[in-house]
Amino acid sequence: VQSLRKRYLEGNIYTFAASTLLAINPFKDCSPLYSKDVMTEYCITGEKVEFSRKYLKEYGPNSNIAPHVFAFADFAFRSMKIQDFSDKDRAMKNQSIIISGNSCSGKSVAANHIVSYLV
Numbered sequence: 001v002q003s004l005r006k007r008y009l010e011g012n013i014y015t016f017a018a019s020t021l022l023a024i025n026p027f028k029d030c031s032p033l034y035s036k037d038v039m040t041e042y043c044i045t046g047e048k049v050e051f052s053r054k055y056l057k058e059y060g061p062n063s064n065i066a067p068h069v070f071a072f073a074d075f076a077f078r079s080m081k082i083q084d085f086s087d088k089d090r091a092m093k094n095q096s097i098i099i100s101g102n103s104c105s106g107k108s109v110a111a112n113h114i115v116s117y118l119v
Contacts, residue, residue: 014067021072025106033068034113042070042117046078069110072097073117 007015008024013033015022032038045065065071076095097114099107 012067014069016067021067021069023069023106023110025101025104034070034116038068039070039117042068042074045071046074069113070117073114077118 004015004022004024007013008026013024013026013030015024042065076097080093080095099110099114101107
């Protein structure tokens with residue numbers, strides 16, 4: 001909780017916790033976080049990393065990539081496309097993203113950002 005508080009006070013509303021993305025609703029306009037430039041940056045970063053186990057380590061929730069709903073959407077999308085036939089557990093698996101939270105916590109907004117990133 002202290003880590004979340006510290007990140008929030010620094011203006012970081014997203015935090016990775018293993019394979020989970022935690023978001024704290026800042027109750028203010030965050031439109032610069034979701035601009036086309038930011039979206040493009042996450043897309044380009046994802047494209048630079050090859051589709052392999054290396055991708056999962058370098059560009060997943062356990063990486064140095066800044067936590068963001070776009071990073072999470074990109075990771076799920078690219079993980080679905082990985083073809084690693086040496087490991088049956090990594091061969092093109094369906095992905096799902098579960099968004100949960102209290103009423104008015106930003107679930108619909110997060111879902112809209114994910115869909116806008118994927119299309």
